[in-house]
Amino acid sequence: xxxxxxxxxxxxxxxxxxxxxxxxxxxxxxxxxxxxxxxxxxxxxxxxxxxxxxxxxxxxxxxxxxxxxxxxxxxxxxxxxxxxxxxxxxxxxxxxxxxxxxxxxxxxxxxxxxxxxxxxxxxxxxxxxxxxxxxxxxxxxxxxxxxxxxxxxxxxxxxxxxxxxxxxxxxxxxxxxxxxxxxxxxxxxxxxxxxxxxxxxxxxxxxxxxxxxxxxxxxx
Amino acid sequence: xxxxxxxxxxxxxxxxxxxxxxxxxxxxxxxxxxxxxxxxxxxxxxxxxxxxxxxxxxxxxxxxxxxxxxxxxxxxxxxxxxxxxxxxxxxxxxxxxxxxxxxxxxxxxxxxxxxxxxxxxxxxxxxxxxxxxxxxxxxxxxxxxxxxxxxxxxxxxxxxxxxxxxxxxxxxxxxxxxxxxxxxxxxxxxxxxxxxxxxxxxxxxxxxxxxxxxxxxxxxxxxxxxxxxxxxxxxxxxxxxxxxxxxxxxxxxxxxxxxxxxxxxxxxxxxxxxxxxxxxxxxxxxxxxxxxxxxxxxxxxxxxxxxxxxxxxxxxxxxxxx
Numbered sequence: 001x002x003x004x005x006x007x008x009x010x011x012x013x014x015x016x017x018x019x020x021x022x023x024x025x026x027x028x029x030x031x032x033x034x035x036x037x038x039x040x041x042x043x044x045x046x047x048x049x050x051x052x053x054x055x056x057x058x059x060x061x062x063x064x065x066x067x068x069x070x071x072x073x074x075x076x077x078x079x080x081x082x083x084x085x086x087x088x089x090x091x092x093x094x095x096x097x098x099x100x101x102x103x104x105x106x107x108x109x110x111x112x113x114x115x116x117x118x119x120x121x122x123x124x125x126x127x128x129x130x131x132x133x134x135x136x137x138x139x140x141x142x143x144x145x146x147x148x149x150x151x152x153x154x155x156x157x158x159x160x161x162x163x164x165x166x167x168x169x170x171x172x173x174x175x176x177x178x179x180x181x182x183x184x185x186x187x188x189x190x191x192x193x194x195x196x197x198x199x200x201x202x203x204x205x206x207x208x209x210x211x212x213x214x215x216x217x218x219x220x
Numbered sequence: 221x222x223x224x225x226x227x228x229x230x231x232x233x234x235x236x237x238x239x240x241x242x243x244x245x246x247x248x249x250x251x252x253x254x255x256x257x258x259x260x261x262x263x264x265x266x267x268x269x270x271x272x273x274x275x276x277x278x279x280x281x282x283x284x285x286x287x288x289x290x291x292x293x294x295x296x297x298x299x300x301x302x303x304x305x306x307x308x309x310x311x312x313x314x315x316x317x318x319x320x321x322x323x324x325x326x327x328x329x330x331x332x333x334x335x336x337x338x339x340x341x342x343x344x345x346x347x348x349x350x351x352x353x354x355x356x357x358x359x360x361x362x363x364x365x366x367x368x369x370x371x372x373x374x375x376x377x378x379x380x381x382x383x384x385x386x387x388x389x390x391x392x393x394x395x396x397x398x399x400x401x402x403x404x405x406x407x408x409x410x411x412x413x414x415x416x417x418x419x420x421x422x423x424x425x426x427x428x429x430x431x432x433x434x435x436x437x438x439x440x441x442x443x444x445x446x447x448x449x450x451x452x453x454x455x456x457x458x459x460x461x462x463x464x465x466x467x468x469x470x471x472x473x474x475x476x477x478x479x480x481x482x483x484x485x486x487x488x489x490x491x492x493x494x495x496x497x498x499x500x501x502x503x504x505x506x507x508x509x510x511x512x513x514x515x516x517x518x519x520x521x522x523x524x525x526x527x528x529x530x531x532x533x534x535x536x537x538x539x540x541x542x
Contacts, residue, residue: 049444051440051443051444071448071538071539072449075443075446075447075448075449075451076446076448078443078444078445078446079445079446081446083444083445089437089440089441089444091250091437091438091441093248093252094248094250095245095248097244098247098248102441102442102445103445103446105247105250106442106445106446106447106448106451107446108451111244111247115244132244132245150445154446
């Protein structure tokens with residue numbers, strides 16, 4: 001469902017941040033993307049969500065060459081990808097409920113058609129009591145779970161999570177991992193960018209993609 | 221339609237969680253109200269709408285008044301019988317008036333008496349002068365039929381034949397000058413109207429760009445969750461159309477209040493000399509139903525313009541980003 005072929009990325013006139021990146025993500029697969037800080041994990045994620053164009057190479061998502069997509073097609077393709085940002089990217093003027101419902105709202109669905117769906121998911125991630133709270137009063141862990149719920153609500157084919165346990169305690173980190181594993185079992189391909197070795201050791205079946213010196217090394 | 225959701229406790233569609241029973245507040249707008257320079261934009265739009273309504277109604281007022289002036293003048297013509305050596309001016313006046321009355325299209329030919337003709341000279345020569353020794357021309361005022369106007373060329377020839385010292389004035393030069401003046405006034409008002417709308421468009425465009433910059437993070441998040449450019453632009457359009465409508469309503473409402481008040485004051489002022497002159501120039505200063513309709517259309521137009529302009533600016537910005 002996702003493939004990178006000889007992808008390279010350079011910012012400005014400097015050297016390549018990412019070099020000759022080649023990998024494939026199969027449907028219903030689970031992988032950790034790891035590497036030292038500054039190795040380019042977030043950059044790779046941004047390439048996947050088409051927030052950055054590659055300097056060279058071919059990126060194929062859901063059978064489409066991303067370089068050939070129109071703005072409209074990019075938006076449509078992104079609807080199949082759930083993203084959890086390291087800094088959550090919740091909209092502070094919207095309630096937790098409205099934040100989580102955002103991907104359904106942009107699909108043009110009527111609020112009454114997804115209310116039960118969103119409420120259920122909020123309860124499932126343990127935010128049932130925070131439905132109408134604004135993100136500004138949530139703890140880091142609650143924000144993280146709200147961001148995860150927003151990424152899950154449209155049941156994406158591919159889920160990307162950038163350091164999803166970076167702001168939570170180990171207990172909550174385990175709970176969040178279980179949540180991703182559950183999602184994976186339900187049929188979603190998952191990529192978790194992290195440098196948390198403990199987290200990775202908790203799910204050893206996962207494939208490991210290691211970024212170092214701008215190159216990607218894959219450990220099946 | 222049944223939808224399998226892995227987070228559902230029963231893995232069934234539409235579980236027994238009764239979210240509908242809970243009180244849900246209305247959906248918040250995606251573009252926050254306080255992220256748009258709303259108050260200043262509303263004030264600018266209100267002022268611009270007020271001025272545009274004034275310009276539009278001044279144009280209508282002048283155009284209507286000009287039609288009245290030209291209509292009044294066009295329904296009249298004058299014959300001037302000049303004194304000439306060896307001719308009896310009284311007889312010439314009677315002959316000329318009779319010839320005019322016989323002409324198709326002339327409804328009435330009224331001869332101005334000697335005293336009336338002399339009275340016409342009072343503004344230039346002053347009062348109390350004995351003008352009987354002066355060779356004062358005599359006037360015949362013709363009332364013309366509006367539908368069946370006379371052929372002025374034939375009328376002139378006929379007049380020259382029966383009274384060579386009479387001159388027919390159909391007022392066409394005066395009518396043309398009035399028409400030119402009215403057209404110039406209307407064109408100026410239209411230009412002012414367009415400039416006001418252009419200035420308002422610039423203000424809206426600037427406010428939209430500021431709002432997009434302020435809401436950059438919201439735009440980015442919306443993009444990431446799969447919002448198309450058109451969806452994002454519509455959100456901004458909705459916000460700006462509401463602001464535009466509020467500003468236009470205030471400005472348009474102010475303009476309506478202004479014209480109602482002006483009409484009221486004009487009616488009270490009508491009894492004075494200045495009021496009579498103003499009324500002669502512009503009628504009773506009433507903008508009439510067409511004027512109020514123009515203001516209502518302007519309110520709707522400004523709101524629509526504001527909304528669509530902001531949508532265009534946002535779409536162009538997003539297209540550049542893309």
